[in-house]
Amino acid sequence: MKNAIAIAVFGFFAFLLTAQQGTAAELKSVRFGPESGKTRVVFDIVGAPAYALSGDELGNGRLFVDFKGLSIPPTALALQPAMGHVANYQFVKNGENGMRAVLTLKKTAKIGEYFVIEPTAKVANHRLVIDLLKGDKAAFIASIPAQYPDLGPVIEQATAVGAADVAPKPAVQREVAAPPAKRVIVVAAGHGGKDPGAVGQGGTLEKTVTLKASKALKEILEKTGRYDVVLTHNADNDPRLIPNQAKELARRESLARNANAALFISLHADALERKDVRGGSVYTLSDKGTERSAKVAKTEGNYTVYQLDTREFKDNEYVGDMLFDIAQGKTNSASSQFAAKLLKKLAGKTPLLNKSHRKADLRVLLAPDVPAVLFEMAYISNTEDEANLNSAAWRKRTMGAVASAIDEYFEENQQQYAQTGGAGGN
Numbered sequence: 001m002k003n004a005i006a007i008a009v010f011g012f013f014a015f016l017l018t019a020q021q022g023t024a025a026e027l028k029s030v031r032f033g034p035e036s037g038k039t040r041v042v043f044d045i046v047g048a049p050a051y052a053l054s055g056d057e058l059g060n061g062r063l064f065v066d067f068k069g070l071s072i073p074p075t076a077l078a079l080q081p082a083m084g085h086v087a088n089y090q091f092v093k094n095g096e097n098g099m100r101a102v103l104t105l106k107k108t109a110k111i112g113e114y115f116v117i118e119p120t121a122k123v124a125n126h127r128l129v130i131d132l133l134k135g136d137k138a139a140f141i142a143s144i145p146a147q148y149p150d151l152g153p154v155i156e157q158a159t160a161v162g163a164a165d166v167a168p169k170p171a172v173q174r175e176v177a178a179p180p181a182k183r184v185i186v187v188a189a190g191h192g193g194k195d196p197g198a199v200g201q202g203g204t205l206e207k208t209v210t211l212k213a214s215k216a217l218k219e220i221l222e223k224t225g226r227y228d229v230v231l232t233h234n235a236d237n238d239p240r241l242i243p244n245q246a247k248e249l250a251r252r253e254s255l256a257r258n259a260n261a262a263l264f265i266s267l268h269a270d271a272l273e274r275k276d277v278r279g280g281s282v283y284t285l286s287d288k289g290t291e292r293s294a295k296v297a298k299t300e301g302n303y304t305v306y307q308l309d310t311r312e313f314k315d316n317e318y319v320g321d322m323l324f325d326i327a328q329g330k331t332n333s334a335s336s337q338f339a340a341k342l343l344k345k346l347a348g349k350t351p352l353l354n355k356s357h358r359k360a361d362l363r364v365l366l367a368p369d370v371p372a373v374l375f376e377m378a379y380i381s382n383t384e385d386e387a388n389l390n391s392a393a394w395r396k397r398t399m400g401a402v403a404s405a406i407d408e409y410f411e412e413n414q415q416q417y418a419q420t421g422g423a424g425g426n
C-alpha cells in the first residue's frame with residue numbers, strides 16, 4: 001500500500017508537469033504482455049502522457065487510467081484484444097479533452113508498479129507501463145493509488161525537509177506514510193428557506209428540526225476525526241438555497257457528487273392526517289426510482305458516473321449505459337446495506353415504524369453514484385414525536401445512533417473486503 005502511494009505521487013507529478021507543458025499526446029496503441037503471474041499493459045503514446053490512475057474502490061476490479069489532452073485516432077482503435085489479467089477494456093471521453101481507459105480486471109488482479117518509459121533512440125513513443133499482478137479483491141483495493149485531491153499532504157510529506165533522512169532509495173520507491181483520508185458525508189436537512197416542509201400540531205416547522213438535526217450530526221461525526229461533513233445549508237437564510245424546489249433538489253444531488261461524498265443522508269420529519277402514527281423510517285431508492293434515475297441521467301445527461309459526465313456518452317450509448325448500470329447497482333446495494341445498519345442502531349433510541357425500511361422513488365435519492373438514504377426521523381404530526389424533534393437530548397441520542405451506524409458501515413465494508421477477497425463479487 002505504501003509503495004503504491006509513493007508511486008502514485010510519481011504519477012501525480014507526471015500529470016502536473018506535462019499538463020503544465022500543455023503538450024497534446026496521441027495514443028498509438030495498447031498492448032498486453034501476459035507473463036507468468038503478471039500482465040504488462042503498455043500504452044504507446046506520442047508525446048508525454050499526462051495521466052492518473054484510479055480504480056473502483058468497491059473492489060469490482062475496474063481500473064481507470066485518466067489521460068489529459070489525449071487524442072485517439074481511429075488507427076489506434078484497432079485495439080489488441082485484452083489478455084492475461086484484463087478481461088476487457090475500452091476508452092471513454094472524460095471531460096473536455098480527456099480520455100479514460102476503463103480496464104475491467106479479472107477478479108484475481110491487483111495493480112503492481114506503473115511508470116512511463118521515455119522515448120529512446122530506438123523507440124520514438126512514450127510508453128506508459130502498468131503491471132498487473134495476481135491478487136484478491138482486498139489486494140486490488142489496497143493497490144488503487146490515492147486519488148489526486150488527497151495527495152497534497154502526501155507530496156508535502158515526501159518533499160518536506162527531513163524526508164531525506166529516510167533511507168535514500170530511488171524516488172519512485174520511497175515510502176511515505178499517507179495520512180488517513182477523511183470520508184466526506186453530505187447531510188441534507190430536508191426543506192429550508194421558503195419551503196417549511198410539514199408543520200406540527202404545536203407549530204414546529206420541519207425545516208427547523210431537520211436543520212438542527214443536521215448540525216448535531218455534523219458535530220458528532222466531525223468530533224471523531226474520521227469525517228468531513230458537508231451540509232446542504234448552514235442556516236435557514238443560507239444564500240445557496242434556491243426557492244425553486246426542483247432546482248434546489250438538483251443542487252443537493254450535485255453537491256453530493258461534487259464533494260466526492262461517500263454517503264448522502266437526507267433528514268426529514270414525516271406527517272400524516274392520523275395524528276396517532278409515530279416513529280422513524282429509512283428510505284432507499286426503489287426499482288422504480290432506479291429506472292427514473294437512469295431515464296433522467298440519459299435525457300438530462302447531467303449526471304456524473306464514476307467521475308464521467310454522462311453528457312460525454314451521447315455518441316457512445318453503450319458505454320454510458322454500462323457504466324451507469326454498474327454504478328447504480330453498486331450504490332443501491334450499498335444504500336440498502338447502510339439503511340439496515342441505521343435501523344439497527346436506531347432501535348431502542350427512538351420509536352420506529354413497523355416496516356421502517358421503505359423503498360421509494362424520492363428525487364433526493366437519485367444521485368446514481370453516491371449511496372444515499374432518507375431518514376424520516378419521526379412524525380412531526382404526532383405530539384410526542386414533535387416533542388422529541390424539539391428535544392436536544394433526543395437529537396443527540398438519535399444522531400449519535402446515526403453516527404455509529406456510519407462508523408460501523410465503513411468499518412464493516414473494509415473488513416468484508418479483507419475477508420471475502422476475490423471470492424465474492426456482487
Ligand SMILES: [Zn+2]
Nearest residue numbers: 190197268269
Ligand atoms: Zn420532508
